[in-house]
Amino acid sequence: MEVVRIAEQLESQGVDVIHLEVGEPDFPTSASVIDRACSALRAGKTRYTDARGIEPLRDALSNWYASKGLAVPSYRIQITVGASGGLLLAFAATTNPGNRVLMADPAYPCNPRFVEAVGGDTHWIKTDVATNFQPTLSQLEEKATEIDRTLILAHPANPTGQAVPHAELKQMSEWCQRTNRHLIVDEIYQNLSFTDSLISSLAISEHQFVVGSFSKYFNMTGWRLGWLVIPEYAVKETQRLAQHLFICAPSFAQEAALACFEHDALRDAEMHRLELKKRRDLLIPRLEAMGFKIAAEPDGAFYIFVDVADIAEDGQQFCAELICKTGVAVTPGIDFSNSLPPTWIRIAYTQPADRLIEALERMARFIHD
Ligand SMILES: Cc1ncc(COP(=O)(O)O)c(C=O)c1O
Structure with missing residues (x-):
């Protein structure tokens, strides 16, 4: 919720925020x-x-x-x-x-x-x-x-x-x-x-x-x-x-x-599932090349759970700085876990491919700066 709050604040100031924090597909209802x-x-x-x-x-x-x-x-x-x-x-x-x-x-x-x-x-x-x-x-x-x-x-x-x-x-x-x-x-x-x-x-x-x-x-x-x-x-x-x-x-x-x-809605749902699979396949190798550790390929849904231990010591701080400096919103893993090291984050690929690529580019600049 903290990330969402910062994202809303930035958007109200005219910043282009890329939302990868919310567990909700970006596709319309059929x-x-x-x-x-x-x-x-x-x-x-x-x-x-x-x-x-x-x-x-x-x-x-x-x-x-x-x-x-x-x-x-x-x-x-x-x-x-x-x-x-x-x-x-x-x-x-x-x-x-x-x-x-x-x-x-x-x-x-x-x-x-x-x-x-x-x-x-x-x-x-x-x-x-x-x-x-x-x-x-x-x-x-x-x-x-x-x-x-x-x-x-x-x-x-x-x-x-x-x-x-x-x-x-x-x-x-x-x-x-x-x-x-x-x-x-x-x-x-x-x-x-x-x-x-x-x-x-x-x-x-x-x-x-x-x-x-x-x-x-x-x-x-x-x-x-x-x-x-x-x-x-x-x-x-x-x-x-x-x-x-x-x-x-x-x-x-x-x-x-x-x-x-019925036919139309099932066709749309299937098309969107395949689109999500394409996004997963686009993100994983690029995230790995940037130094993020991905446990294993997700079997489904639209989330990637990644360990940023090689990049940052604290996932929550990483998420807060990432949104503030780049406008890319992702979720700290501590929202989901009491026991994992605090270096996990969740990325929801609920944006079109071109926005995901833009997010990756902003993240790469953030990591190398
Ligand atoms: C694992 C899981 N179960 C249940 C829900 C709730 O879904 P619904 O919108 O159908 O209430 C969510 C929502 O993100 C979820 O991730």
Whole structure:
């Protein structure tokens, strides 16, 4: 937020700021989705919907999963207020006061806040480059105690863009079942994947909560629409909670999202995914040539998590000086981690290629000055 504050201040003074700090794609929502929203509003789709979400949207998601070879019946799909609503709901359904949630450090910074909101605590599992910044079965076996009732994984994760390797995902999923623990898998970046080997947790098991979102793949961050796949054993309780916590997700956004599964929007989403992959491939060799250390190629999303240890001692200071001197905004890694050395930063490639090249040139001048 400090970087955003400085960026806004500089912009108000007329400085050309290149925003690589916010986790939001720069692409517009597909025209077909916008048209559908306008028609829905005119048709009076402005009231509460079924708390589970409108049936055609749950069916469309179920069919979309089926098209990927995943059997997810629509009665297990809850439409939510963004992935944020899905995460809060999943934590509320699984975590009682006094329980802890096992969570990788680094993590998406809102997750521990959701856990706190339902009276739980976070049990941080320190990770590093060796395991793609993901927890492993042996860590869980060593560290989990009776009060650790839930494991959350992000697949791929923010801030690293790295997925859980398939074999580890399978082992951790089986461990959760064997030890009677809940598993929540945040798969909001699943469709923004750049590798064929990235496979949904739903291909492994049906016993976990899976969080999805229209925000990133369909470029609909402001529409506040996501979904939660609920395991059979928790469907009733989770639906009841959803009704009490949210009533429903925005009605016209749900109607509009039906267009996401039609040709035009799917074509746009796919084009944008390929554009993000091109940006990743453009940035990585150039950043490495400048002295940034990249743990491993991100599997998806639009983030690169880099270590600036060879360039600066303090990532937060590096980010503050970079924005002030060059107008390039990136995020310090301490936003995501309590345990990593303070030299990590997150770069979000949410700008067109020419702006990314401009940002690299400004960074190179900054480093060499
Ligand atoms: C890993 C992760 N989960 C969830 C969210 C929240 O997404 P939404 O806009 O769907 O609420 C984000 C947003 O950046 C995220 O990075």
